[in-house]
Amino acid sequence: MPLEVAHPKDRAAALIAAARRRRVLQAWLPWIVVVAMFGFWEIAVRGFDVPEFVLPAPSAIAASMVKWWQPILQNAWATLVTTAIGFALAIVFGLALGVAIGSSTLLYHGLYPLLIAFNSVPKVAVVPVLVIWFGAGAIPAIITAFLISFFPIVVNVATGIATVEPELRDVLRALGARPIDIIRKVGLPRAMPYFFASLKIAITVAFVGSIIAETVASNDGIGKLMIVASSRFDVPLVFAGLIVTGVMGVLMYAVAAAIEIRTTGWAMRGQTDPMTQAPGG
Amino acid sequence: MKPFVEIHDVAMRYGGVEGTLALRGTSLSVAKGEFVAVVGPSGCGKSTLMRLVTGLWPATEGTVIVGGQEVVKPLSVAGMAFQNPTLLPWRSILDNVMLPLEVVEPHRRRLRTERAAYEAEARGLLKLVGLEGVEKKQPWQLSGGMQQRASLCRALIHQPALLMLDEPFGALDIFTREDLWAVLQEVWLARRPTVILVTHDLREAVYLADRVLCMSSRPGRIISETRIPFSRPRELATTYTPEFQALVAALREEINTARKSEEVPGAA
Ligand SMILES: Nc1ncnc2c1ncn2[C@@H]1O[C@H](COP(=O)(O)OP(=O)(O)OP(=O)(O)O)[C@@H](O)[C@H]1O
Ligand SMILES: [Mg+2]
Numbered sequence: 001m002p003l004e005v006a007h008p009k010d011r012a013a014a015l016i017a018a019a020r021r022r023r024v025l026q027a028w029l030p031w032i033v034v035v036a037m038f039g040f041w042e043i044a045v046r047g048f049d050v051p052e053f054v055l056p057a058p059s060a061i062a063a064s065m066v067k068w069w070q071p072i073l074q075n076a077w078a079t080l081v082t083t084a085i086g087f088a089l090a091i092v093f094g095l096a097l098g099v100a101i102g103s104s105t106l107l108y109h110g111l112y113p114l115l116i117a118f119n120s121v122p123k124v125a126v127v128p129v130l131v132i133w134f135g136a137g138a139i140p141a142i143i144t145a146f147l148i149s150f151f152p153i154v155v156n157v158a159t160g161i162a163t164v165e166p167e168l169r170d171v172l173r174a175l176g177a178r179p180i181d182i183i184r185k186v187g188l189p190r191a192m193p194y195f196f197a198s199l200k201i202a203i204t205v206a207f208v209g210s211i212i213a214e215t216v217a218s219n220d221g222i223g224k225l226m227i228v229a230s231s232r233f234d235v236p237l238v239f240a241g242l243i244v245t246g247v248m249g250v251l252m253y254a255v256a257a258a259i260e261i262r263t264t265g266w267a268m269r270g271q272t273d274p275m276t277q278a279p280g281g
Numbered sequence: 282m283k284p285f286v287e288i289h290d291v292a293m294r295y296g297g298v299e300g301t302l303a304l305r306g307t308s309l310s311v312a313k314g315e316f317v318a319v320v321g322p323s324g325c326g327k328s329t330l331m332r333l334v335t336g337l338w339p340a341t342e343g344t345v346i347v348g349g350q351e352v353v354k355p356l357s358v359a360g361m362a363f364q365n366p367t368l369l370p371w372r373s374i375l376d377n378v379m380l381p382l383e384v385v386e387p388h389r390r391r392l393r394t395e396r397a398a399y400e401a402e403a404r405g406l407l408k409l410v411g412l413e414g415v416e417k418k419q420p421w422q423l424s425g426g427m428q429q430r431a432s433l434c435r436a437l438i439h440q441p442a443l444l445m446l447d448e449p450f451g452a453l454d455i456f457t458r459e460d461l462w463a464v465l466q467e468v469w470l471a472r473r474p475t476v477i478l479v480t481h482d483l484r485e486a487v488y489l490a491d492r493v494l495c496m497s498s499r500p501g502r503i504i505s506e507t508r509i510p511f512s513r514p515r516e517l518a519t520t521y522t523p524e525f526q527a528l529v530a531a532l533r534e535e536i537n538t539a540r541k542s543e544e545v546p547g548a549a
Pocket of ligand 1: 295296302303322323324326327328499
């Protein structure tokens with residue numbers, strides 16, 4: 001019998017199996033990390049005997065979630081709707097302004113300093129003004145979510161359009177294309193990866209915006225729930241609110257990421273395709 | 282016969298008064314349906330010349346006239362292939378080739394109703410350059426030479442009256458290149474567009490062109506022109522004849538002289 005250890009075919013199969021194990025591990029890793037973090041947290045709180053009003057254990061937070069599931073769900077839904085509306089507005093106006101700024105140097109130079117100034121204003125400081133104008137309720141929260149998530153979208157879309165390679169632009173200009181054709185056929189498709197990258201940032205900060213506004217002046221929402229809970233020193237419920245917010249942020253992020261992969265796969269040059277991914281990479 | 286492309290005493294300076302002077306005192310004229318090749322040392326302003334003729338950049342001095350009209354904005358009658366393939370990465374090869382049809386009239390209006398006919402034409406062109414079967418692939422899935430061939434198809438699809446080719450075959454191996462010479466000659470004989478071809482390959486210039494223009498080193502201008510007497514269609518065998526090789530050798534000598542003059546201080 002020859003002493004060859006592995007037939008080339010077996011070796012290839014082993015490589016593929018290793019690659020598959022890697023992918024399975026990659027898929028499970030986030031869950032493992034989260035579970036480990038909560039486990040560590042639980043042990044630390046019990047081990048050091050941390051009082052509940054300083055840092056509640058995950059088990060206490062879970063108990064609070066079960067106890068208050070109805071108001072939590074109600075308020076989470078309210079926050080989600082508020083955030084989604086603000087975010088949708090940010091997409092519409094951000095995309096429009098980003099295209100305008102990205103394709104016109106005049107607008108770019110005219111508006112950019114103003115945008116920077118506007119983005120430097122802490123949105124917490126704006127909320128009281130919004131309350132004076134619109135009264136307490138959902139509208140200040142929607143506007144805050146909009147204001148805070150608008151900027152990353154504008155900047156990214158504008159960058160994507162303004163950095164179109166001159167050669168690509170020349171391809172169309174040499175055909176006698178009108179500026180609007182160039183934006184439609186080169187600028188916009190080229191800006192899409194930037195746009196979706198910005199959506200992933202924008203959606204998470206949109207939650208920050210609406211919850212800030214809710215803590216200042218609102219009748220419902222997770223922010224309001226946390227304020228009420230903390231005024232009653234119900235710290236586990238405050239933490240339950242934080243965790244629910246985090247989960248909503250991750251879910252919305254996942255939606256944005258999924259859309260991104262479907263629509264702008266070309267920008268990854270097929271690298272998301274598992275078959276082309278080298279086992280070592 | 283009135284020339285189709287005319288350039289009078291053109292100068293081109295990049296980046297303001299202190300910038301690089303790429304062209305100075307450049308004049309040339311190309312008749313309708315003529316095939317002209319432009320050769321010259323690297324960096325002498327050949328690509329710049331192409332940009333001026335197509336109106337992508339305005340000339341600093343002098344006039345550019347195409348089809349009897351002064352060029353003040355980008356032409357719409359031109360088909361262009363650049364040194365790099367410049368395909369749009371988010372479009373399939375077929376959609377890249379069909380891009381001009383979405384922009385140039387009258388195809389733009391007809392594209393919706395006659396899509397099938399146009400698509401057949403695009404597939405035919407791709408087949409002609411040896412790219413059958415990759416129509417649905419993305420540009421980054423093709424080799425550099427294949428992308429360059431697709432970009433040549435894109436320059437031809439709308440049957441432009443003026444074809445501006447800037448080293449379109451530079452990235453190709455010699456065999457593919459010689460195949461594509463035949464393709465280009467075939468297309469030119471069939472449709473008779475006016476062609477200006479920039480190339481570094483002197484055999485290519487002599488094989489394809491009616492006239493070869495030689496440029497000086499930067500700032501570039503036309504220093505000589507050579508008529509190519511061989512009858513059409515030319516065969517690859519033509520390139521091995523002593524007459525052909527004598528022409529190539531003479532051109533090489535000229536470019537060599539032009540390159541040497543670059544080293545004279547203050548020449549720029
Ligand atoms: N966009 C630009 N901005 C500034 N300078 C430029 C620009 N494009 C070209 N130049 C300069 O103009 C000169 C001529 O460039 P051009 O690209 O026309 O040369 P070329 O003859 O096409 O060279 P090659 O044969 O290497 O392609 C060069 O010195 C180059 O540095
Ligand atoms: Mg060049």
